[in-house]
Amino acid sequence: MRKLRRWHKIVATSAALLIVLAGIGYANRGALSALGYDIFLSDKVESSFANSYKPLTDRPIVEEPEVEKPFSMLLMGVDARAKERGRSDTLIYTVVRPGDGNVLMVSIPRDTYADIVGENKRDKITHAYAFGGPEMAVNSVEKLLDAQIDHYASINFQGFVQVVDTLGGIHLPIGKDIVNKGYGHEKFTVKANKDSYTGVEALNYVRYREDAGGDMARANRNRVFLEELIHKASSLQQWNKIPEVLDIVGDNFQTDLPPSAMNDLAKKFLQTGHEIQNYTLKGEGKRMGSQNLWYFVVDEGDLASVRTTIAAWLDPETPKDGLTVPGKEDEAPSGASPDRSL
Numbered sequence: 001m002r003k004l005r006r007w008h009k010i011v012a013t014s015a016a017l018l019i020v021l022a023g024i025g026y027a028n029r030g031a032l033s034a035l036g037y038d039i040f041l042s043d044k045v046e047s048s049f050a051n052s053y054k055p056l057t058d059r060p061i062v063e064e065p066e067v068e069k070p071f072s073m074l075l076m077g078v079d080a081r082a083k084e085r086g087r088s089d090t091l092i093y094t095v096v097r098p099g100d101g102n103v104l105m106v107s108i109p110r111d112t113y114a115d116i117v118g119e120n121k122r123d124k125i126t127h128a129y130a131f132g133g134p135e136m137a138v139n140s141v142e143k144l145l146d147a148q149i150d151h152y153a154s155i156n157f158q159g160f161v162q163v164v165d166t167l168g169g170i171h172l173p174i175g176k177d178i179v180n181k182g183y184g185h186e187k188f189t190v191k192a193n194k195d196s197y198t199g200v201e202a203l204n205y206v207r208y209r210e211d212a213g214g215d216m217a218r219a220n221r222n223r224v225f226l227e228e229l230i231h232k233a234s235s236l237q238q239w240n241k242i243p244e245v246l247d248i249v250g251d252n253f254q255t256d257l258p259p260s261a262m263n264d265l266a267k268k269f270l271q272t273g274h275e276i277q278n279y280t281l282k283g284e285g286k287r288m289g290s291q292n293l294w295y296f297v298v299d300e301g302d303l304a305s306v307r308t309t310i311a312a313w314l315d316p317e318t319p320k321d322g323l324t325v326p327g328k329e330d331e332a333p334s335g336a337s338p339d340r341s342l
Helices: 002-013 018-027 034-040 042-048 126-145 157-166 199-207 214-234 239-251 260-269 300-314
Strands: 071-079 087-097 102-107 113-116 121-124 151-156 178-180 188-190 253-255 275-280 283-288 293-298
Touching (some): 042 239, 071 126, 071 157, 087 126, 113 126, 113 293, 121 126, 151 157, 157 199, 157 239, 214 275
Antiparallel strands (some): 071 087, 087 102, 113 121
16 A cells, blocks of 8 residues: 555655655655655655645545556646635546556646536536536546546645745746736736746746647647656755755645555655656647637547546556557557656
């Protein structure tokens, strides 16, 4: 069970809480042994994430499967202001295979036109979280992908603003000024080619809605943002900042995994890494319905391919050299590209 929890947290790292635990553990693995971690950080991690455990209310607490078996997790980046519930701007269906160390992450564009389970209607999948919290988001993604979700983890992007500023800013690959000025949109400008960006600038980079790439480009910016944040955390040398960052992440993080698993994650990163395959659902944007609203309509052929791929990754009998990425079923990955922070 303890080994499985470690792998659960490896996946959660790809979304947020990872930022700190994975980055700190990796950057200091030469100086910080598992024993040293227990002495200096374990109690702080337990206290920081004490209120993060939020089991889903519409299903029983599932016994954790055997460590050898693959499992799935829905990672959500939630854009919520003040005390509102917000929407899941980032949705990543993730499969973890503890036995061979492979991870599949399928990004779902926020405006994807899908059945909203519990609302008896079709709408942008990002609204599922706004309507019914993580329960409705999990159920709606399960129906879209025709695949089970064993666990979830979500983080509020507002917390990222504080984390970025505490870390002293992050690098972002912005080669041209980002200007959000459309009717009904939040107005902001993010200047290009800066050495470092603040938390507010980074959040605006993620929220930008007016580029030609539409929902696909926004999903990619979400991914880039998280990768850059992890990279910055991995280079963190100011240990006095660690407790503050842990508290910020803990205040903005929810999962149906117990807080005791957080320490297992950090210690796991001191010992090993993993390989990730990323993919984003394909489709096209179009205006639909009586209100002529903008939606992302998934390509049915691509969706079928994704469903087949997920089923293979979740099958413990699928060998490592038999794992493929969607749309390339005849091409086994020749060694997935490891996350650069690991």
